[in-house]
Amino acid sequence: MGAPRPAIGERGALMSNTAPKLETPLDTFSIHKEGGPPFRLRDMPPHRIVLVLIGLALVASAAIFMRWDWLPSYGGLILQGLWRTIWILVVTVVLGFLLAVPLGLAQAAGPAIFAIPARWFCTVIRGTPLLLQLWLLYYGLGSLFPQYPWIRGSELWPYLRQAWPYAVLALTLSYAGYEGEVMRGAFAGVPKGQLEAARAFGMRRFTILRRIWLPQAIHRALPTLAGEAVLQLKSTPLVATITVVDLYSVASRVRQDTFITYEPLLLLAAGYLIITGIIVFLFRKLERLIPSRLG
């Protein structure tokens, strides 16, 4: 109570002997650890310095010796493609996960009339190429619609005649199919005693699902979900085959227009790498939000 607490970041105060000994080190609470040992090149191991130099040399030579003069005229298109790739990824991962929860639950604990269709859905989705699913939806379903005047006249037609709804649908179903299987395992993996305790205290079935079963299942599935989200990112270029202009199709466009092949592909690789890094980072943060250690 007496002595004023040192402010977070005032590391000097903490180091001194007069500072009160805290149960939890104050560092735990500071997200941006200020200070720390300053970065010095000579502290790095030699092999790492060499690797960094090689990496820098590669980037520099790519920048100097390769052709980047096309870049300014395609800048807008690249940003557009990047944006489309990201929103398709986010929307399909979120929608797919929302579908995966009932799919997993039905397989793990549902009655046969739900469990069997759910198992079939997951098997069919996981057992056929995504490209095929995409084309069946776009060229198959999509080409049936215009034959029905009532569909052409409906409010939905402005959307149904575009390509992106089919891309979103196919990718959502795909993610749901894979995640449904993951969630089945996650639901089944929650120890029976956890649910039995909930039942023994008079919880209703939906409350048990909401408060006990689903949170523990999601926690178990999170690392796998992160991996699947990265895979989903790398499935997005397939939408280019049904005329949706994503990041990948910008690279093809550049090649067709200018006959420059490698530079756009290199840029593309860097783009996907960065997005992957962001996904991994975000899921790590999410995992840390739940600090429990499941027994």
Place this chain on the structure above:
Amino acid sequence: MTMSTASPLTHPSASQGEALHVSNLHKRFGALEVLKGVSLTAKDGDVVALIGGSGSGKSTFLRCVNFLENPTSGVIRINGEEVEMVSDGAGGQVPANRRQIERIRSRLGMVFQNFNLWQHMTLMQNVVEVPIHVLGMKRDEAVAIGEQLLERVGLSAKRDVYPAFLSGGQQQRAAIARALAIQPRVMLFDEPTSALDPELVGEVLKVIADLAAEGRTMLLVTHEMKFAREVASHVIYLHNGIVEEEGPPDELFGSPKSERLKQFIRTVS
């Protein structure tokens, strides 16, 4: 009425009402008949200890009382309310009304052999979960009660710790606090010390003895014979799914009548 405004730390009702009545309970798993007509009546304040060898059906009996297992036949009355059962069409019966079961369960404080604390919640979250999400209590109120209960089982300092970071004894004491938080009419203990290291058994038994001393109604399945003799008001010895012998603890342990019970007491002591 049993709606009591008394503190959760004291027993809600001191009247000598019937808290739990079970008559002629049968339970069959396929061809195996585990319980062959077990009856029991517990008045308020009774501490009934169920003892018996493994496979005698004592845990199954306890699990039938709050319908974690559906009894094959028999009558169960809790708080004077008889549970309605209907045939399941396969020789057994199931509760007719899920809501009735849920209401009755929320008045029975179950403590499991393996604690079964919810792993994704801190101790305090475990304790307030049922009061808030089943009984509809306000959060502040539930937390205030939870603080008293954790204090009582000696875990105030661990209120924000997750169960996996605690010893078995601490987890079981927290599980007792969780069961007390619903202000139960009857406490059900299913071998509460069987999964504990020997040196942790004492701390849990002390908490249970405390509850017995303040007059809580309890049904206790245990292997701790000495403990059963000390805290129980009535002891039931189950053997092969029937009540072989029952009575006050001193009588039962002091001068057992049946040969089986004599043998059982010799082997466990």
